[in-house]
Amino acid sequence: MLFGRTQKNPIKIADKGVVEWKYATCGYCSTGCSIEVGLNAEGKPVSSRGVAEADVNRGKLCLKGIFEHELFDSAGRGTEVKIRDHWHQPWKATDWDPALDKVHDEIRRIQEKYGPDAFAIISTGQMLTEEFYTLGKLTRGLIGTNNYDGNTTLCMSSAVSGYKRSFGSDGPPGCYEDFEHTDCLIAWGSNLPEQHPIIYWRMKEAQEKRGFPLIVIDPRVTMLAQNAHMHLPITPGTDVVLMNAMMHVIFDEGLEDRRYIEANTNGIEELEAEVAIYNPVMAAKICGIDEDTIRNVARLYAKADASMSIWTMGINQSTHGSDGVVGINNLSLVTGNIGKPGGTSLSITGQCNAMGTREWSSCSGLPNYRVLENAEHRNEVAKFWNVDPEFFPKKRGLYQTDIYPAIESGQIKGLWLIATNPMSSLPNTARVRKAMESLEFCVVQDCYEDTESAQYAHVYLPAGTWAEKDGVMTNTERRINVVKPIAAPPGQAKPDLWIFNQVAKRFNKDDKVSFPDKSADIFLEMTKLSEGRLADISGMNHELIEEHRGIQWPYTREQLDTGETPPSGGKRIYTEDASFTYSDGRAKLIPLPFVDNNEVPDEKFPFWLNTGRLIEHWHGRTKTGKLGNNNKYSPIPFIEINPDAAAELGIAHGEYVRLVSPRSDAVVMAMPTQRVAKNMIFLPFHFHDCANRLTLGLLDPHSRQPAYKQSAVRIETIADQKAAAKLSMEMRAF
Numbered sequence: 001m002l003f004g005r006t007q008k009n010p011i012k013i014a015d016k017g018v019v020e021w022k023y024a025t026c027g028y029c030s031t032g033c034s035i036e037v038g039l040n041a042e043g044k045p046v047s048s049r050g051v052a053e054a055d056v057n058r059g060k061l062c063l064k065g066i067f068e069h070e071l072f073d074s075a076g077r078g079t080e081v082k083i084r085d086h087w088h089q090p091w092k093a094t095d096w097d098p099a100l101d102k103v104h105d106e107i108r109r110i111q112e113k114y115g116p117d118a119f120a121i122i123s124t125g126q127m128l129t130e131e132f133y134t135l136g137k138l139t140r141g142l143i144g145t146n147n148y149d150g151n152t153t154l155c156m157s158s159a160v161s162g163y164k165r166s167f168g169s170d171g172p173p174g175c176y177e178d179f180e181h182t183d184c185l186i187a188w189g190s191n192l193p194e195q196h197p198i199i200y201w202r203m204k205e206a207q208e209k210r211g212f213p214l215i216v217i218d219p220r221v222t223m224l225a226q227n228a229h230m231h232l233p234i235t236p237g238t239d240v241v242l243m244n245a246m247m248h249v250i251f252d253e254g255l256e257d258r259r260y261i262e263a264n265t266n267g268i269e270e271l272e273a274e275v276a277i278y279n280p281v282m283a284a285k286i287c288g289i290d291e292d293t294i295r296n297v298a299r300l301y302a303k304a305d306a307s308m309s310i311w312t313m314g315i316n317q318s319t320h321g322s323d324g325v326v327g328i329n330n331l332s333l334v335t336g337n338i339g340k341p342g343g344t345s346l347s348i349t350g351q352c353n354a355m356g357t358r359e360w361s362s363c364s365g366l367p368n369y370r371v372l373e374n375a376e377h378r379n380e381v382a383k384f385w386n387v388d389p390e391f392f393p394k395k396r397g398l399y400q401t402d403i404y405p406a407i408e409s410g411q412i413k414g415l416w417l418i419a420t421n422p423m424s425s426l427p428n429t430a431r432v433r434k435a436m437e438s439l440e441f442c443v444v445q446d447c448y449e450d451t452e453s454a455q456y457a458h459v460y461l462p463a464g465t466w467a468e469k470d471g472v473m474t475n476t477e478r479r480i481n482v483v484k485p486i487a488a489p490p491g492q493a494k495p496d497l498w499i500f501n502q503v504a505k506r507f508n509k510d511d512k513v514s515f516p517d518k519s520a521d522i523f524l525e526m527t528k529l530s531e532g533r534l535a536d537i538s539g540m541n542h543e544l545i546e547e548h549r550g551i552q553w554p555y556t557r558e559q560l561d562t563g564e565t566p567p568s569g570g571k572r573i574y575t576e577d578a579s580f581t582y583s584d585g586r587a588k589l590i591p592l593p594f595v596d597n598n599e600v601p602d603e604k605f606p607f608w609l610n611t612g613r614l615i616e617h618w619h620g621r622t623k624t625g626k627l628g629n630n631n632k633y634s635p636i637p638f639i640e641i642n643p644d645a646a647a648e649l650g651i652a653h654g655e656y657v658r659l660v661s662p663r664s665d666a667v668v669m670a671m672p673t674q675r676v677a678k679n680m681i682f683l684p685f686h687f688h689d690c691a692n693r694l695t696l697g698l699l700d701p702h703s704r705q706p707a708y709k710q711s712a713v714r715i716e717t718i719a720d721q722k723a724a725a726k727l728s729m730e731m732r733a734f
């Protein structure tokens, strides 16, 4: 196959002998790219390509998607069911039945001895939606623990909490097409080119055509900041101050949209009174952005016909994460920028199906944004599932970040980890390790058997991954897309859905509750439960979704019956003719007093530690650390350090240094760059036993999400560079 110039140095793409292409949705980030995996004559996945007619990615894939076919037979895949009495003993291979019996018996033993909530379940944003829904039914309807959460608390719970506080429900109002209509874009703590490369491409293409101003607010000169018209290098953790100051300018200069505010919101008086305190002169001293820039950005944003805000972990992973989201929503609401083309407040989600778990897992409540606190919701779901409504708790249980302290204190004795690896992903690894060691029983269900958390398991259940399974996922813009089985799970491994159904059989002794085997049937059950809800998917089915390469919710049965084509289904929610989810249909404007409660640098620990993602890797590298090309680009832990700071400390480019925080230490390579300020370092979070040895992870009071990006460290030089290199290599190893 030849691309580019045919006369001179044409680009040659190796012929891998593909005889068939199979469709799926990418299983890494929440962009939701449509992908096809090529199989050779032996049925082996050998290639990946983007799907041209899919609206999300229009034929493109990023570095992770392009190598996704290598996942199926990557190192460390779990192929055997394993069991042992204590976590420090060697594993014994076993069959599914004894292992699943043990899981059932241990859950019930712990619940009977210590109470129903003494057994906790932590799920993920990586499974398929039908699997989330089934796990939710099993947990809420049969097992009956309230300590059930997902690892999405580590990345998205501030967005969820902020949306709920402002609009009455979770659910991002906008879509990628908004880039094609907006007149001003603010990116708050979002580095699209590395975190969501294909969304970046959509944004960049729209921006090049229409030339709207791009304003990036981020303490670091990220790749997105390098491409921005204005970069505001804000002091970590002070976004709320900047938002309040912008609203101060907007009200002061009469730039707000009074008609929209009066028709659609409550709380304007209280908000105006709060932001009156935040004049730009005072705010500049706290957030580090000068007063003229604050005024300019406020005017640019408020005067544009349609303004859009996007954000990612820079906002969410903070002690003010939920407030930051509410602040962005406040700005959108006071300027009438919700639910209109180019005017929105769009949370760019993290994991491939973080949205699916938010909508359907029942982690924080009940399916389709129903809440445990509402008796009508409890009754509705109990009747639908054929369970006793009194079996449901009346308020949500612990978040993942509170489950670990509860293990430490002895309140929780047993744990089921599903496709998540807290030993790598939770802050303050030393505390997490102690908690894992203290569990009476732990079952790890994962497609990889070599995760750090699996070391502490008593039972290991090998699961299928991504396109070894059948179901749907929801992306950032509420688009549901399908994943079809491309390969079979290896060895004894089984799809997560099969595992949940087998566990359910053991709890569902009188067969009262129905657990369908086929994901298409489960999806149909979900469509019924969605009727009339915000996330109404009653007009969808697997075939229609695949045919259209994804459909955005809501898409109702009425829309299907009237022949409305799915792509127009649900581009935006909270449009002018659709009210907010609060009972009076109005959004809330919420005043946000700033409380400075972060860990901050001091004499002993003088550097801000900022953590984040690199384009090559995904989360804890459980997958990408084993894929040749992905790993080769970024194989070892390193820091970005300002060249002046490096010179003062006597650190040369490529030297190993020791980072020390009040928690622990880590050895990394130093890469001097002007991307970071002199009092800050940036450390990619992917490498195990590295970034989270250092982080404190103070929690947001509303969302319980940890502040991964605001810790304090010092940097020490290392005399023995050879030994340091060895240590650093150990951190990269699996």
Ligand code: SF4
Pocket: 026, 027, 028, 029, 030, 031, 032, 033, 057, 060, 061, 062, 063, 064, 065, 066, 196, 197, 198, 199
């Ligand atoms: Fe996959 Fe995200 Fe890359 Fe698209 S942008 S190919 S969804 S990792």
